[in-house]
Amino acid sequence: xxxxxxxxxxxxSRSGSTVVxxxxxxKSFGPVEVLTNITTSIRQGDVVCVIGPSxxxxxxxxxxxxxxxxxxxGSILIEGIEVTDPDCDIDEVRSRMGMVFQQFNLFAHLxxxxxxxxxxxxxxxxxxxxxxKVALVNLAKVGLADRSGAFPAQLSGGQQQxxxxxxxxxxDPELMLFDEPTSALDPELxxxxxxxxxxxxxxxxxxxxxxxxxxxxxxxxDRVIFMDGGVIVEEGHPDDVIGNPQHNRTRxxxxxxxxxxxxxxxxxxxxxxxxxxxxxxxxxxxxxxxVHDDTEGHGS
Amino acid sequence: xxxxxxxxxxxxxxxxxxxxQRIRWIQxxxxxxxxIAIIAVADFPQIQKVFFRTDxxxxxxxQGLGTALLNTIIYSVxxxxxxxxxxxxxxxxxxxxVGPYRWLAGIYIEFFRxxxxxxxxMAFGLLPLAFPGLQIPFGIYxxxxxxxxxxxxxxxxxxxxxxxxxxxxGQVEAARSLGMPTGPTTxxxxxxxxFRIIMPPLTNELILVVKDSSLAYIIGLSATSFDLTKYGxxxxxxxxxxxxxxxxxxxxxxxxxxxxxLVRRMxxxxxxxx
Ligand SMILES: Nc1ncnc2c1ncn2[C@@H]1O[C@H](COP(=O)(O)OP(=O)(O)O)[C@@H](O)[C@H]1O
Ligand SMILES: [Mg+2]
Numbered sequence: 134x135x136x137x138x139x140x141x142x143x144x145x146s147r148s149g150s151t152v153v154x155x156x157x158x159x160k161s162f163g164p165v166e167v168l169t170n171i172t173t174s175i176r177q178g179d180v181v182c183v184i185g186p187s188x189x190x191x192x193x194x195x196x197x198x199x200x201x202x203x204x205x206x207g208s209i210l211i212e213g214i215e216v217t218d219p220d221c222d223i224d225e226v227r228s229r230m231g232m233v234f235q236q237f238n239l240f241a242h243l244x245x246x247x248x249x250x251x252x253x254x255x256x257x258x259x260x261x262x263x264x265x266k267v268a269l270v271n272l273a274k275v276g277l278a279d280r281s282g283a284f285p286a287q288l289s290g291g292q293q294q295x296x297x298x299x300x301x302x303x304x305d306p307e308l309m310l311f312d313e314p315t316s317a318l319d320p321e322l323x324x325x326x327x328x329x330x331x332x333x334x335x336x337x338x339x340x341x342x343x344x345x346x347x348x349x350x351x352x353x354x355d356r357v358i359f360m361d362g363g364v365i366v367e368e369g370h371p372d373d374v375i376g377n378p379q380h381n382r383t384r385x386x387x388x389x390x391x392x393x394x395x396x397x398x399x400x401x402x403x404x405x406x407x408x409x410x411x412x413x414x415x416x417x418x419x420x421x422x423x424v425h426d427d428t429e430g431h432g433s
Numbered sequence: 434x435x436x437x438x439x440x441x442x443x444x445x446x447x448x449x450x451x452x453x454q455r456i457r458w459i460q461x462x463x464x465x466x467x468x469i470a471i472i473a474v475a476d477f478p479q480i481q482k483v484f485f486r487t488d489x490x491x492x493x494x495x496q497g498l499g500t501a502l503l504n505t506i507i508y509s510v511x512x513x514x515x516x517x518x519x520x521x522x523x524x525x526x527x528x529x530x531v532g533p534y535r536w537l538a539g540i541y542i543e544f545f546r547x548x549x550x551x552x553x554x555m556a557f558g559l560l561p562l563a564f565p566g567l568q569i570p571f572g573i574y575x576x577x578x579x580x581x582x583x584x585x586x587x588x589x590x591x592x593x594x595x596x597x598x599x600x601x602x603g604q605v606e607a608a609r610s611l612g613m614p615t616g617p618t619t620x621x622x623x624x625x626x627x628f629r630i631i632m633p634p635l636t637n638e639l640i641l642v643v644k645d646s647s648l649a650y651i652i653g654l655s656a657t658s659f660d661l662t663k664y665g666x667x668x669x670x671x672x673x674x675x676x677x678x679x680x681x682x683x684x685x686x687x688x689x690x691x692x693x694x695l696v697r698r699m700x701x702x703x704x705x706x707x
Contacts, residue, residue: 227610228611228612231610234603234606234607238601238607239607240607241604242626251622252613255621256611297607300611
């Protein structure tokens with residue numbers, strides 16, 4: 134199953150030059166093929182949300198784009214530069230792409246400000262004063278200019294993730310990659326991070342966002358890609374893919390995400406154990422205490 | 434929360450807590466008895482004369498103890514710094530993707546961990562004799578630094594490697610995703626965090642190097658380059674009295690005990706951070 138060309142008429146809201154062009158991308162870990170024949174493209178100013186069950190290859194796709202994973206086949210063009218080409222200066226290409234990780238990955242030994250300046254100084258060869266000026270502008274943008282002297286461990290998860298966004302923005306990227314930026318956050322901290330991302334999108338930043346926040350995807354995305362089992366099952370305008378999915382697998386997935394208490398009757402459809410356990414826990418949490426089965430521990 | 438099975442087993446025997454208390458009293462009793470026996474048997478004037486003779490204390494303190502203490506510190510710090518640099522290189526080689534680097538580092542580490550330090554020192558002491566043209570820079574000091582540093586590097590490299598591996602992979606990925614090349618990523622992101630993690634074990638290595646510096650005498654030191662042990666031993670030999678050695682020993686504790694406390698504090702702090 135590959136992208137449905139018929140769906141592509143919808144992504145016409147903001148058009149520009151092509152920033153990312155992925156053609157026939159494959160990725161295997163040993164004998165296991167995790168991505169199969171992925172073909173898609175992102176244009177300047179596009180916000181593309183990638184959704185799909187855990188283990189479907191969303192992170193791997195994102196990590197292939199900035200070559201944190203080496204693709205096994207196919208081609209990835211970033212602004213016309215073939216990044217899988219051994220002659221390509223990948224550090225230079227990466228410096229024009231910001232990446233935001235699920236686990237924030239702030240440099241633990243550096244202050245918030247230094248987190249945002251170090252790559253500017255090392256990669257872009259900016260002077261300290263200039264780098265700090267840029268960093269403070271971006272920290273102000275995410276609402277954390279007053280915490281520039283703090284260390285990551287002194288911040289909440291939501292604050293750390295916003296610093297991570299500021300750190301990426303300080304490199305003046307032309308493309309931002311987000312890998313489940315809110316999945317590691319306490320629910321009450323998700324909003325702040327999404328607000329920053331929403332603002333970034335409205336300013337015209339080209340963004341590729343792996344997320345489980347369907348409301349965000351529906352509101353902000355120009356295009357949604359639904360992945361399952363290493364292929365793009367469905368791709369198109371959020372109102373189509375989320376609002377009126379054409380494929381069974383998309384419908385099943387959306388039912389689970391939008392209604393965690395939903396127990397589907399189809400049985401196994403490639404869903405990972407972790408995801409099922411989360412769902413079970415949610416089901417248990419909604420159930421009456423009397424229903425609790427003592428043969429299984431209810432670890433906190 | 435109470436299980437019925439527990440009450441059934443409660444036949445009148447001594448409770449575990451009472452028994453533990455009784456055992457504790459017996460242990461105190463033995464301790465007191467031994468102390469009394471030692472005090473009764475010991476010949477205190479003789480002990481004082483052998484270990485703490487006042488005139489010997491004065492002689493030891495005035496005849497160059499300061500120089501010896503300084504030399505021990507110079508030997509140890511130099512060897513430690515050399516070991517640290519060489520150990521870091523070895524650790525990076527061990528983690529290299531280039532096979533031969535890994536093997537070479539592995540062979541080095543196994544070789545120098547397997548040899549007695551004193552043998553390495555002897556070899557370096559004899560090297561200028563074996564190769565007449567060879568000059569180790571900084572003379573005696575350079576020889577001790579090299580020999581002890583080479584051995585210390587073998588031990589430290591394993592510690593440093595563990596530290597590097599303990600830095601989360603996400604840190605490297607974040608740096609690389611910002612476009613930072615491998616070199617700056619290692620120097621500015623990985624190593625600073627790795628050394629923070631291994632501060633306690635590295636301080637222990639420093640203590641070991643301080644104690645190993647007492648082997649320096651084997652290469653034949655001149656009076657101005659005596660370390661604490663050699664200094665104390667010579668004085669003890671000429672006077673057939675242990676007081677100089679006792680004082681030399683106390684000087685070692687003067688160096689190592691603060692370090693030990695430092696390690697404890699660092700370990701408590703890292704434990705709290707987790
Ligand atoms: N470094 C790796 N080595 C081996 N298998 C991996 C590795 N990274 C990911 N995988 C596998 O690839 C599949 C896709 O993973 P991932 O891209 O993380 O999925 P998603 O982000 O959609 O949850 C999973 O089955 C996962 O186990
Ligand atoms: Mg993922």
